Amino acid sequence: MSASHFGRNDNVPGTLDRRAVAAELLRDPGDLLVVTGLGSATYDAGAAGDRDLNFYLWGAMGGAAMIGLGLALAQPSKHVLVLTGDGEQLMGIGALATLGAQALPNLSVAVVDNTQFGETGHQRSHTGLSTDLAAVARACGWANTATAWTMEEVAELTPRLRTEPLFAVIKISPAEVPRFLPPRDGAYLATRFRHALGLRDD
Amino acid sequence: MTTLTWQPGVYAALKQANIRQIGYVPDAGHAHLIEAAHADPDMKAVVMTTEEEGIALAAGAWLGGDRCAILMQSSGTGNTINMLSLPQNCRLPFFTLITMRGEWGEFNPWQVPMGSATETVLKAMGVQVRRADSPDDVAEVVAYSAALAFDSRIPVAVLLSQRLIGAKVFVK
Numbered sequence: 001m002s003a004s005h006f007g008r009n010d011n012v013p014g015t016l017d018r019r020a021v022a023a024e025l026l027r028d029p030g031d032l033l034v035v036t037g038l039g040s041a042t043y044d045a046g047a048a049g050d051r052d053l054n055f056y057l058w059g060a061m062g063g064a065a066m067i068g069l070g071l072a073l074a075q076p077s078k079h080v081l082v083l084t085g086d087g088e089q090l091m092g093i094g095a096l097a098t099l100g101a102q103a104l105p106n107l108s109v110a111v112v113d114n115t116q117f118g119e120t121g122h123q124r125s126h127t128g129l130s131t132d133l134a135a136v137a138r139a140c141g142w143a144n145t146a147t148a149w150t151m152e153e154v155a156e157l158t159p160r161l162r163t164e165p166l167f168a169v170i171k172i173s174p175a176e177v178p179r180f181l182p183p184r185d186g187a188y189l190a191t192r193f194r195h196a197l198g199l200r201d202d
Numbered sequence: 203m204t205t206l207t208w209q210p211g212v213y214a215a216l217k218q219a220n221i222r223q224i225g226y227v228p229d230a231g232h233a234h235l236i237e238a239a240h241a242d243p244d245m246k247a248v249v250m251t252t253e254e255e256g257i258a259l260a261a262g263a264w265l266g267g268d269r270c271a272i273l274m275q276s277s278g279t280g281n282t283i284n285m286l287s288l289p290q291n292c293r294l295p296f297f298t299l300i301t302m303r304g305e306w307g308e309f310n311p312w313q314v315p316m317g318s319a320t321e322t323v324l325k326a327m328g329v330q331v332r333r334a335d336s337p338d339d340v341a342e343v344v345a346y347s348a349a350l351a352f353d354s355r356i357p358v359a360v361l362l363s364q365r366l367i368g369a370k371v372f373v374k
Contacts, residue, residue: 035262055265060288063258066250070262070270073223073246092258094251101249186291190265199267 011128013115014149014171021112021170022048024154025083025161029053032162033071037064037084039119041112045083046182052196058184062092065109069099072107075197079106079162086113086127086169093136096167100141108161109137114174122174137167147171208366209234211341212299216271219348221297222246223263225256226273231301231367235273253278257285257296264294269352272298276320276361277313286327289357296329296357297348307369321361329357335366 022044026034034054036045041064042056055071057064068082089096089111099107115128127133134145147169148154160166183189194201213235216224224239225248226232239247246268250256256272263270274282279300289296303310304317324331332347334340344360351358 033266057288059291060258060261060285062254063261063285063288066255066258067262067265069248070223070225070259070264070268071266072262073248074263074266074268092255095255095258098248098250098255186288187293190261190292190294193265194267197265197267 011115011130011132013128013174014113016149016151016154016170016172017175017177018044018112018114018172019047019177020151021154021172022083024151025081025110025158027158031078033075033078033080035064035068035071035080035082037061037082037088039085039088040177041084041088042182043180044112047180050182052192054182055189055193056182056184058186061088062095064088065092065095065099068107068109069095069102069104072104073102076106079108081161082107082109084109084111085118086111086115086133087117087119087125089133090126090131096133096137096142097140100137103141103143103165105165108164108166108168110157110161110168110170112172113169114172116174118174118176132169134167134169142167145169206234208337208340210238212344213238215341215345215348218345219352220269221271221348222268223248223259223270224273225250225259225270227251227253227256227275227278229273229275229301230370231275231362232273232299235299253281254285256298257282257288260296261288261292261294269295270297271348272296274298274300276300276302276304276317279320279323279359280316283323283327286329286357290328293355295351295355297351298359299344299362300359301362301367302364303370304364306364308364309370309372317364324359327357329359331359331361333361333363335363337366340366
């Protein structure tokens, strides 16, 4: 198997600490609407600071980006950031085509990519074998994509992920970090999110 | 070209229910609704790669204050099963119109297994299922089923029977 289709080896893990990455991406989030994919992305976002406008998935694998799309369509004056892992995005890889076709100005996706299915015992994922998700997104029509390997590059992504339709892959270390468990009652998470947006109960 | 009879009434029922987003996987039985959605400047129409995306789209829409309807075919219902845990866990409304295959003059045997299992599968995942067989009351079934979904915040599916939409003709 060739190491790379694009002249650089993307199919290796990075060195960045995932908690430091999430803390940087979610620093002073204001009214950023955040949807997180199940597993470590949900734990990372919770560890960065629980807030009403974080909607954490604990299941529904593959659904994070599409939740972001429905939310961004409903709230065109606010920006939506989907924070998820490589495995979660791979399961919903068709959503990259659906989001690409909609080309919303207020929706970004950040994939923290450790090239492994960490939650289930660190089996290699497709991004550790052959797939470059940023390249997939480009091929689906995303005009703005990026791949970050350093914290300096991550810091440059933070404002872009709140102001432009950006699909970003952030290469992180597969090292285990302490568990942080944010709320997992879905009804509570949905209700507090809607109330924080000022929405009535019906 | 099929003459439109009940289809405009169904779109009107969706509008009356204040649906603002329609996600769909292309289907001949839904063709009028899909065209009407794209022609309507107040409707956001989303073509999806798989029906599973629609469950998540509808959840995001509700979180942001929009009502969403998902259009799919009975065969695609099988693609949504685990994702239906999302509206269940989060106490979200979910509303879908499902055109049935495999039940009335079906030519293609590959449509039969999932068509036969659609209602069972939906009920097993906690979805309320209603059925429209007649052009006379389909708009009413859609209207009251949408009210059930959004007022009670539960998942509801309306099956549009193959007898209603007409069996697909393969040999002309």
